Amino acid sequence: xxxxxxxxxxxxxxxxxxxxxxxxxxxxxxxxxxxxxxxxxxxxxxxxxxxxxxxxxxxxxxxxxxxxxxxxxxxxxxxxxxxxxxxxxxxxxxxxxxxxxxxxxxxxxxxxxxxxxxxxxxxxxxxxxxxxxxxxxxxxxxxxxxxxxxxxxxxxxxxxxxxxxxxxxxxxxxxxxxxxxxxxxxxxxxxxxxxxxxxxxxxxxxxxxxxxxxxxxxxxxxxxxxxxxxxxxxxxxxxxxxxxxxxxxxxxxxxxxxxxxxxxxxxxxxxxxxxxxxxxxxxxxxxxxxxxxxxxxxxxxxxxxxxxxxxxxxxxxxxxxxxxxxxxxxxxxxxxxxxxxxxxxxxxxxxxxxxxxxxxxxxxxxxxxxxxxxxxxxxxxxxxxxxxxxxxxxxxxxxxxxxxxxxxxxxxxxxxxxxxxxxxxxxxxxxxxxxxxxxxxxxxxxxxxxxxxxxxxxxxxxxxxxxxxxxxxxxxxxxxxxxxxxxxxxxxxxxxxxxxxxxxxxxxxxxxxxxxxxxxxxxxxxxxxxxxxxxxxxxxxxxxxxxxxxxxxxxxxxxxxxxxxxxxxxxxxxxxxxxxxxxxxxxxxxxxxxxxxxxxxxxxxxxxxxxxxxxxxxxxxxxxxxxxxxxxxxxxxxxxxxxxxxxxxxxxxxxxxxxxxxxxxxxxxxxxxxxxxxxxxxxxxxxxxxxxxxxxxxxxxxxxxxxxxxxxxxxxxxxxxxxxxxxxxxxxxxxxxxxxxxxxxxxxxxxxxxxxxxxxxxxxxxxxxxxxxxxxxxxxxxxxxxxxxxxxxxxxxxxxx
Amino acid sequence: xxxxxxxxxxxxxxxxxxxxxxxxxxxxxxxxxxxxxxxxxxxxxxxxxxxxxxxxxxxxxxxxxxxxxxxxxxxxxxxxxxxxxxxxxxxxxxxxxxxxxxxxxxxxxxxxxxxxxxxxxxxxxxxxxxxxxxxxxxxxxxxxxxxxxxxxxxxxxxxxxxxxxxxxxxxxxxxxxxxxxxxxxxxx
Numbered sequence: 001x002x003x004x005x006x007x008x009x010x011x012x013x014x015x016x017x018x019x020x021x022x023x024x025x026x027x028x029x030x031x032x033x034x035x036x037x038x039x040x041x042x043x044x045x046x047x048x049x050x051x052x053x054x055x056x057x058x059x060x061x062x063x064x065x066x067x068x069x070x071x072x073x074x075x076x077x078x079x080x081x082x083x084x085x086x087x088x089x090x091x092x093x094x095x096x097x098x099x100x101x102x103x104x105x106x107x108x109x110x111x112x113x114x115x116x117x118x119x120x121x122x123x124x125x126x127x128x129x130x131x132x133x134x135x136x137x138x139x140x141x142x143x144x145x146x147x148x149x150x151x152x153x154x155x156x157x158x159x160x161x162x163x164x165x166x167x168x169x170x171x172x173x174x175x176x177x178x179x180x181x182x183x184x185x186x187x188x189x190x191x192x193x194x195x196x197x198x199x200x201x202x203x204x205x206x207x208x209x210x211x212x213x214x215x216x217x218x219x220x221x222x223x224x225x226x227x228x229x230x231x232x233x234x235x236x237x238x239x240x241x242x243x244x245x246x247x248x249x250x251x252x253x254x255x256x257x258x259x260x261x262x263x264x265x266x267x268x269x270x271x272x273x274x275x276x277x278x279x280x281x282x283x284x285x286x287x288x289x290x291x292x293x294x295x296x297x298x299x300x301x302x303x304x305x306x307x308x309x310x311x312x313x314x315x316x317x318x319x320x321x322x323x324x325x326x327x328x329x330x331x332x333x334x335x336x337x338x339x340x341x342x343x344x345x346x347x348x349x350x351x352x353x354x355x356x357x358x359x360x361x362x363x364x365x366x367x368x369x370x371x372x373x374x375x376x377x378x379x380x381x382x383x384x385x386x387x388x389x390x391x392x393x394x395x396x397x398x399x400x401x402x403x404x405x406x407x408x409x410x411x412x413x414x415x416x417x418x419x420x421x422x423x424x425x426x427x428x429x430x431x432x433x434x435x436x437x438x439x440x441x442x443x444x445x446x447x448x449x450x451x452x453x454x455x456x457x458x459x460x461x462x463x464x465x466x467x468x469x470x471x472x473x474x475x476x477x478x479x480x481x482x483x484x485x486x487x488x489x490x491x492x493x494x495x496x497x498x499x500x501x502x503x504x505x506x507x508x509x510x511x512x513x514x515x516x517x518x519x520x521x522x523x524x525x526x527x528x529x530x531x532x533x534x535x536x537x538x539x540x541x542x543x544x545x546x547x548x549x550x551x552x553x554x555x556x557x558x559x560x561x562x563x564x565x566x567x568x569x570x571x572x573x574x575x576x577x578x579x580x581x582x583x584x585x586x587x588x589x590x591x592x593x594x595x596x597x598x599x600x601x602x603x604x605x606x607x608x609x610x611x612x613x614x615x616x617x618x619x620x621x622x623x624x625x626x627x628x629x630x631x632x633x634x635x636x637x638x639x640x641x642x643x644x645x646x647x648x649x650x651x652x653x654x655x656x657x658x659x660x661x662x663x664x665x666x667x668x669x670x671x672x673x674x675x676x677x678x679x680x681x682x683x684x685x686x687x688x689x690x691x692x693x694x695x696x697x698x699x700x701x702x703x704x705x706x707x708x709x710x711x712x713x714x715x716x717x718x719x720x721x722x723x724x725x726x727x728x729x730x731x732x733x734x735x736x737x738x739x740x741x742x743x744x745x746x747x748x749x750x751x752x753x754x755x756x757x758x759x760x761x762x763x764x765x766x767x768x769x770x771x772x773x774x775x776x777x778x779x780x781x782x783x784x785x786x787x788x789x790x791x792x793x794x795x796x797x798x799x800x801x
Numbered sequence: 802x803x804x805x806x807x808x809x810x811x812x813x814x815x816x817x818x819x820x821x822x823x824x825x826x827x828x829x830x831x832x833x834x835x836x837x838x839x840x841x842x843x844x845x846x847x848x849x850x851x852x853x854x855x856x857x858x859x860x861x862x863x864x865x866x867x868x869x870x871x872x873x874x875x876x877x878x879x880x881x882x883x884x885x886x887x888x889x890x891x892x893x894x895x896x897x898x899x900x901x902x903x904x905x906x907x908x909x910x911x912x913x914x915x916x917x918x919x920x921x922x923x924x925x926x927x928x929x930x931x932x933x934x935x936x937x938x939x940x941x942x943x944x945x946x947x948x949x950x951x952x953x954x955x956x957x958x959x960x961x962x963x964x965x966x967x968x969x970x971x972x973x974x975x976x977x978x979x980x981x982x983x984x985x986x987x988x989x
């Protein structure tokens with residue numbers, strides 16, 4: 001019997017290639033391509049008066065310099081138009097997107113003004129450094145407060161700097177708060193961070209002038225959509241453009257945005273120059289011209305009863321969307337809906353404003369608005385517990401949606417435009433597991449012991465619910481080759497999540513073939529044209545389900561062909577280890593391997609090897625009174641299918657953290673980090689745990705280290721790895737994990753997404769633990785030792801006054 | 802502006818003699834990646850902080866994004882490609898990364914592999930604390946490091962079990978376990 005692959009802890013099949021230096025990331029390709037460098041604005045807000053390229057023209061090895069004028073002059077294409085607004089929404093009344101090269105105004109430091117193409121990057125940068133741009137400076141709007149004050153405007157035609165105002169409510173929440181026996185108001189803030197993958201973006205474009213076709217490699221999270229966008233911008237027929245995503249050195253959200261200016265400009269230049277052109281983003285470019293996330297201010301009003309049960313919750317928040325809104329309102333919509341977590345809020349109202357600032361654009365970074373929402377809700381839970389003198393876990397438990405109440409409709413519209421309905425989950429069971437794992441009940445004894453040693457410790461917890469696997473769809477294609485190899489492809493892309501392994505595990509079980517015989521391709525439009533992309537923890541749910549459905553189709557076809565060949569009934573057949581055989585009769589004569597079935601599936605006139613002779617016209621035993629390929633059938637042992645769920649499936653989890661704070665230096669050390677995680681059925685625990693570890697590390701980074709340090713004039717002061725503090729191994733705790741598996745009823749595998757989960761409750765749980773250790777309210781994250789030191793000082797002064 | 806002058810330089814890379822003529826300012830990382838087409842060495846920050854570009858120069862870890870290629874005349878350079886076993890398969894550190902799921906996107910991994918290769922040559926039996934310390938100069942954005950720490954210890958085990966002499970490149974082979982499709986192995 002074949003070992004069951006689904007659920008097995010299988011080492012990744014990607015790894016031998018990647019660990020031996022045989023990966024192919026974007027800059028590993030196109031060694032002979034021209035290379036591009038960009039002149040980027042050093043100013044946050046300015047009008048461009050003049051661009052003088054004369055000094056750059058005599059740089060030996062320069063190929064071309066392009067500015068907006070060149071884009072505008074190319075009337076055969078649409079490169080001179082603003083980049084698309086990817087996700088429009090009726091409340092996004094003032095959406096704005098940039099031009100691929102700035103037309104007459106720049107709105108953040110790093111915005112591209114000119115593209116230089118040269119024989120190599122060194123020369124391109126030499127030339128770029130000689131281009132002189134003359135500016136008329138405008139006042140910069142930096143930070144939510146400045147945006148709200150609207151003394152200055154980012155875009156002249158956007159009053160108040162307000163891109164959008166959105167309200168969702170389930171009733172009169174403020175009246176419910178006012179009528180409640182207990183009320184609290186809290187101001188809560190989260191600062192900016194960023195995805196910051198180890199590999200930046202990059203694009204390589206090759207134009208075939210004879211075929212009039214374009215091949216683009218790009219480090220993206222959505223190759224199919226880049227294909228559509230590039231074709232549209234360049235005015236090429238879509239079938240003349242293919243986009244391939246090579247190995248991608250991390251995405252975490254930033255690479256779902258598209259087309260980036262460079263994804264339009266590099267292909268455009270490759271066509272004009274009739275020569276391959278490549279651009280590889282450097283680290284500083286990534287800091288100032290990709291995307292950030294997280295920066296939001298929140299104001300909470302909450303009313304609750306004597307037991308701590310929510311009666312009304314009214315939240316207003318202000319979202320800093322940066323200079324443009326190419327990705328619409330996805331981040332604040334997610335905050336406003338996922339804020340509710342595993343709780344029943346009573347009557348709920350949320351209102352947000354999405355505000356322009358003269359800073360880098362804000363688009364989803366792993367977690368995508370959920371870390372902020374979780375921080376808001378979990379800080380509120382802790383504040384209620386503190387107010388009523390209740391155990392923090394008890395308050396949470398009293399507000400949980402019970403497993404018997406599933407599916408549970410929160411009465412809101414989620415980020416996919418569908419109802420926010422939780423499909424499954426057992427929150428009390430998850431909390432029980434977490435309390436046991438971290439030793440919640442025993443913590444007071446530990447605190448006492450620590451105190452007797454002169455140490456200050458605290459414990460915190462945070463719960464979240466995460467809508468995963470958003471639509472609209474993904475598809476799969478499965479083909480059995482005549483040598484028995486199974487080739488699987490799906491259109492979405494991979495950035496390190498082990499999709500090749502995970503999808504092969506699914507197909508291995510569904511089709512009954514050895515794992516080692518399966519080859520998986522992702523993100524290559526030459527192989528699969530229809531896909532959405534990799535974001536929102538959706539691959540296992542969407543492409544996993546799609547390839548499972550596809551494999552079932554192919555299995556049915558294999559059984560039908562084999563039944564004829566073996567002169568047996570389909571119901572009596574099984575597929576084991578790549579062989580179709582009659583159940584219970586292990587002999588050679590009652591078995592046929594899938595490669596041979598693939599041969600028979602394709603009626604031939606010409607044999608191309610020995611095995612294929614079996615399918616030729618004089619060798620075949622096919623019924624001479626039927627067409628070789630029946631109506632409705634198709635040659636080849638292959639198939640395609642799509643999975644499109646009615647709505648998202650909701651994963652959940654709970655984290656508990658133990659911290660120690662240094663009484664003198666205010667250094668914050670994580671002693672323990674515990675995770676209970678429910679992502680439905682688990683395909684590969686090794687990969688799931690890796691996803692959680694990595695998410696937690698980003699959560700720790702966001703809670704204690706990472707922030708985008710903008711000067712009020714719009715300069716990003718810490719735009720390097722020296723100054724933007726991503727955690728090293730020395731900063732990340734060992735993560736202890738326990739799983740709960742509550743299958744999703746929405747998809748054939750019962751899976752829920754897991755990619756983003758680890759990061760979501762980081763700031764909330766760590767704030768909770770620091771507050772518990774210090775007895776000082778923590779209302780803003782991240783928190784540095786210096787900030788904690790000053791909070792202590794302020795707290796002492798407040799108490800003595 | 803005239804074309805840049807080229808400077809000849811000769812060094813050994815992964816045991817083979819290589820000769821190049823490159824501009825004096827060409828970084829070792831670019832020379833390895835684009836002139837010698839050894840693209841396993843990756844560049845993550847171009848300012849010596851992330852460690853993705855780490856190679857071994859005469860056995861010592863060096864950030865190849867901070868070194869001019871022409872400054873390495875006569876040196877012995879080992880890249881991630883040189884950390885494979887004699888048959889070109891995974892060497893012990895590489896095998897350990899697969900066994901322990903020590904990589905996700907794989908972009909930072911070559912820098913870890915070269916760093917750990919040099920480290921376990923000098924510290925053949927590291928504790929968990931020492932293993933963590935050994936990798937604390939390299940950035941990874943995917944894994945949270947836990948499985949990389951495990952991989953350091955696993956690599957030391959594999960090295961001990963397969964290499965009586967313990968030189969780089971001489972390990973791996975019949976004694977190593979795991980491999981594509983094998984079940985088990987993660988140790989977390």
